[in-house]
Amino acid sequence: MLDPRRLLTLRAVVRAGSMTAAAAELGYTPSAVSQQVAALERETATPLLVRHARGVLPTEAGALLVEHADVVANRLARAAEEVADLTALRAGRLRLASFASAGARLLPSAIGAFRRRHPAVRLSLELREPDECPDLLRDGDLDLAITFGYVPGPGLDTEGLTATFLSDDVVNVALPAGDPALEGTFTPTDEIDVSTLRDAAWIRDAGSLCREQLVDMCATAGFTPNIAFDSDDFPMVSGLVESGVGVALVPDLAVHQMGRRVVLRRLRPRVVRRIEALTLPHPTPATAAMLDVLRSRRAT
Incomplete structure (x- = not known):
């Protein structure tokens, strides 16, 4: 099973357009972000990003995973909201x-x-x-x-x-x-x-x-x-x-x-x-x- 944390890291990289920008958003070092993406590429046995002078672009496989990562991120945000509602007795x-x-x-x-x-x-x-x-x-x-x-x-x-x-x-x-x-x-x-x-x-x-x-x-x-x-x-x-x-x-x-x-x-x-x-x-x-x-x- 794919590691959801690595999926969310890939999503942040694609949304930010570069490893450095994603690292700043996530509060990680650029090296840590690069290691997370490399580990995900090993898990899937396929390249997920294409590096170029101004940053990165997703491969077809990378774009597909980002779509699933969007679903994961939305469900996690919803889960956090529902737990907050339970704790605050709004549900x-x-x-x-x-x-x-x-x-x-x-x-x-x-x-x-x-x-x-x-x-x-x-x-x-x-x-x-x-x-x-x-x-x-x-x-x-x-x-x-x-x-x-x-x-x-x-x-x-x-x-x-x-x-x-x-x-x-x-x-x-x-x-x-x-x-x-x-x-x-x-x-x-x-x-x-x-x-x-x-x-x-x-x-x-x-x-x-x-x-x-x-x-x-x-x-x-x-x-x-x-x-x-x-x-x-x-x-x-x-x-x-x-x-x-x-x-x-x-x-x-x-x-x-x-x-x-x-x-x-x-x-x-x-x-x-x-x-x-x-x-x-x-x-x-x-x-x-x-x-x-x-x-x-x-x-x-």
């Missing part, structure tokens, strides 16, 4: 993923702020369970994912990824009014010990992390949960709880989806979802810019 894309409650509560305002700052960047968002996201990031199918893990409790395999803490999302238990576990609690700040829920029927979240968390939490309290239904649709969960079907774990991010007749209480011991933004270790400019937006909103 590019950002592929986001999030679990449902964060997608509904955290990301809309962040995406709005990002679009106002960088309107030329193409954005996409898809809903994904947290445990799906690490492999999608590693495979290059996502740029940034909003995920969570439980503290204490199950988390994600984030090897090879960078996790940026966004917030803690406290988990509540949702109960129907009059549930036996509410006896002795009088205010919304009263906590319910997990052990008092051993006889409850549970409406379990369908996500794998949430399923594992429920089992671990109940096992620590000395019992196995009795699962009545599986659902990750919080309005449906609210309706089931209100109807007295069972109790459910509801994080703060989803509390707004609970009906007025659902009673919410903190758990003892406390259960927290730690919300993080996962990225590759060297994020794209658009990804880094979204992280800045997310961090700034976290600070407020």
